[in-house]
Structures are given as C-alpha cells and as structure tokens.
Ligand SMILES: Nc1ncnc2c1ncn2[C@@H]1O[C@H](COP(=O)(O)OP(=O)(O)OP(=O)(O)O)[C@@H](O)[C@H]1O
C-alpha cells in the first residue's frame with residue numbers, strides 16, 4: 001500500500017529524533033504521530049525499538065500491534081499482543097486488540113473470550129457491533145457506526161486565512177504558540193518550555209478578539225470565550241466556584257483555547273482594587289493558571305487588554321501570561337481585507353478597497369467597520385429617496401471617510417507615556433518600535 005509523504009510537523013519530529021535517538025518518549029510520540037497519519041509501516045519499527053523499554057514498552061507493543069493489524073499482518077499483531085499480555089495480563093485494551101486480531105484469523109471462540117475479559121475489566125470498551133460479528137451467525141449491522149466520537153468542526157471557526165495582513169504577527173504566533181501547542185514533545189526534546197498564557201494587547205478595535213479566535217482555529221482547538229460581564233459576575237458571590245468551572249470546562253473540551261477578553265477587568269493592579277472580594281478572584285484566577293503549568297493540559301489561555309499597564313505584574317510571571325504580544329492597528333493589506341469583509345453582501349459598485357486601505361492609515365478594524373456602515377447609510381438614504389436600490393459607491397465611501405477620524409491615535413498618546421517612562425523591563429518595546437516606524441513618537 002502506498003503511504004502518503006510526511007507532513008512537515010512529522011518531519012520536524014523525525015529531525016529532532018535523529019538528534020536525540022535515545023529519547024524514548026520522543027520516539028513513542030513520533031511513532032504515535034505517524035500511526036495517526038496512517039503511516040503504519042514507518043511507525044512500526046519505532047514502536048518495536050521501544051518494546052523492551054521499562055517505561056514505554058507496553059505502549060510501544062500496543063502501538064506495534066495496532067500497526068501490524070492495520071497492515072494485515074495478523075501474525076505480527078498477535079505476537080506483539082501476546083508479549084504485552086505476558087507482561088501485563090489484565091491489560092484491557094490489549095485484550096480487546098487481541099480479540100480483533102483473532103477475529104481476523106477467524107478464531108471466533110478465542111476472540112470472544114478475550115473480548116469478554118476486556119469488557120469485564122473496562123466496560124467502556126464494549127463494542128456491540130464487534131460482539132455481533134463474533135457471534136456464530138452474525139447479523140448485518142443495522143446502522144453504520146458513523147463518526148460519533150469525531151469532534152464536530154465549529155462552523156464559525158476562523159484561521160489566519162481570515163486575518164488580513166499582519167504577517168509578522170502571524171509568524172510570531174505560529175512559532176511561539178501554534179507549533180508548541182501542536183508539538184509539545186518536540187519542544188520538550190529541545191528543552192524549550194511550552195505552556196503559559198498569552199496576553200494580546202493593543203489599541204481598541206484592532207483585532208485582538210478576532211486574532212484569538214484565529215489562533216484557536218490554527219491550533220485546531222475549541223474556542224471558549226469568557227466575556228467581561230461573566231468576569232464581572234464572578235466578583236459577585238460564588239466567584240471561586242464559577243472560575244473553577246470555567247477552567248474545568250476548558251480542560252474537558254481540550255484541546256481548547258480559553259479566552260479572557262478584557263482581562264484587565266480581572267487583573268487590575270491590586271493597588272487599585274478597593275474590595276477584598278476582587279482580590280480573592282485574582283488569587284483564584286492565578287492559582288487556576290498555575291495549575292496548568294507543567295501539566296500537559298492542552299488548554300491555551302489567552303487574555304486580551306487595551307490597558308496592559310493596568311494589569312497586575314503578578315499576571316506576567318512565568319507560566320502565567322508570560323508571552324505578551326502587541327496587536328498593532330491593521331496594516332494596509334489587513335485594512336483592505338477588513339473593508340472587503342465588511343462590504344461583502346451589500347449592494348455596491350466598484351468600491352476600490354485597496355485605494356481606501358491606502359487612505360486609512362491608523363484606522364482600526366472597528367473604525368473601518370464604522371466607515372462601511374456610514375457609507376451604507378448614505379446609500380440607504382439615497383435608495384429611500386429614489387424608491388429603488390442605490391448601491392454603495394466609491395464616492396459614498398469617500399464622503400463617509402471625510403466625516404470620520406481614526407481612533408487609535410488617542411490610545412497611542414497614552415501608550416507613549418508608558419513606552420517612554422515605564423519600560424524598564426522592555427515590555428513596551430513593540431509599542432515604541434511601532435511608534436517610531438509610524439512617526440507617532442513625537
Ligand atoms: N487583520 C484583520 N483581518 C480581518 N479582520 C479584522 C482584522 N483586524 C480586525 N478585524 C475586524 O475588525 C473588527 C474589530 O476587531 P476585534 O473586535 O477583534 O478588535 P479588538 O482588538 O478585540 O477590540 P476591543 O479592544 O474593542 O475588544 C472585527 O470585526 C474584525 O472582524
């Protein structure tokens with residue numbers, strides 16, 4: 001059977017393994033990843049190499065047996081399953097696997113015995129269809145098993161393809177967030193720490209929330225957003241339980257992204273807080289965050305804020321929000337994309353989004369949205385006056401633009417103070433750099 005070429009992340013893993021051939025957990029991970037990718041022939045030797053490993057031998061034998069079964073090598077599968085069961089006689093999954101191998105070998109009686117023992121050890125393994133197949137005269141299964149355990153794709157999921165421009169930011173996010181999230185073992189092999197939360201900050205309306213959703217999409221993770229009102233509710237009674245439930249829920253849906261919008265509401269500098277109740281929420285929040293550290297929870301915590309300087313420094317400690325990313329105002333390609341998205345589905349003729357993008361330096365995504373809304377209002381008024389649909393034209397967009405002002409300048413005038421006077425740890429270098437490049441620093 002022809003096997004597909006290696007995908008890039010598998011190739012990375014193999015390269016890492018070549019450099020650390022005695023790294024048993026890494027080898028097991030490589031083998032499992034290959035198996036998942038359907039590369040059974042390539043995976044099997046890696047599993048076999050670990051068969052006698054004291055810590056990983058059982059998993060390796062099981063993997064090797066699965067691969068052999070997938071390759072229709074029933075003898076090979078049986079040998080590995082037997083070796084495993086000699087070591088761990090009560091291994092339910094191995095028993096079930098051996099049942100499947102024996103079914104293929106038409107040894108139905110032995111297969112039934114293995115199956116019954118497996119299910120008595122672990123009732124969750126019950127598979128009535130398989131059991132039916134083992135019965136002397138097996139009836140045809142009535143309904144196909146379907147993909148009941150396959151997670152449904154979120155129809156609203158977006159990825160970096162939906163995010164216009166911002167190529168530098170996307171590249172940083174890929175390197176620092178998406179790859180570590182998808183390949184934790186690889187990063188461990190290089191002794192690079194993974195985990196910890198991400199803080200997105202920047203002027204309002206510039207795509208922090210949008211980017212957080214796209215990161216979840218890139219990671220193939222569920223997106224759980226916790227909004228400001230929910231955070232505020234947490235302040236009022238039962239906060240600890242509510243917070244815990246939020247983190248717990250994210251764990252259950254793993255892999256998932258847990259997004260705290262306007263996290264500054266939660267992480268206001270303790271000095272600025274008046275009531276002890278709020279302090280309790282913060283403490284709880286930080287300890288939930290710390291709980292993720294070191295454990296492979298497959299939950300990425302992302303916070304967003306317009307006022308990073310209001311955030312309690314305790315939030316920035318390692319393992320908490322230790323990656324801080326500046327989300328700048330949309331660049332020209334991003335503005336064109338936003339305009340295109342916002343105009344989509346509205347009656348219009350020949351609006352040159354690239355031209356408008358070139359004229360709206362410093363405008364946020366929300367400002368551009370406002371611009372399109374205003375142009376649509378003009379078109380609507382004309383349509384009503386005329387009694388027929390008048391599409392949005394370039395002239396209407398220009399007319400609306402003349403009446404509006406971008407809102408990010410104001411944010412930068414506040415940010416400038418922090419970038420110039422409170423930047424000891426370099427945490428606002430990105431702002432300073434952006435302002436220099438866009439001549440906003442004067
Ligand atoms: N790079 C981009 N590509 C496509 N759309 C974008 C981009 N940046 C922003 N947008 C759009 O702009 C709008 C505002 O973005 P978003 O709500 O994510 O901003 P925000 O930074 O979270 O704002 P706030 O600080 O007010 O919460 C959204 O409707 C989003 O669709």
Ligand SMILES: [Mg+2]
Pocket residue numbers: 208209210261304
């Ligand atoms: Mg937002």
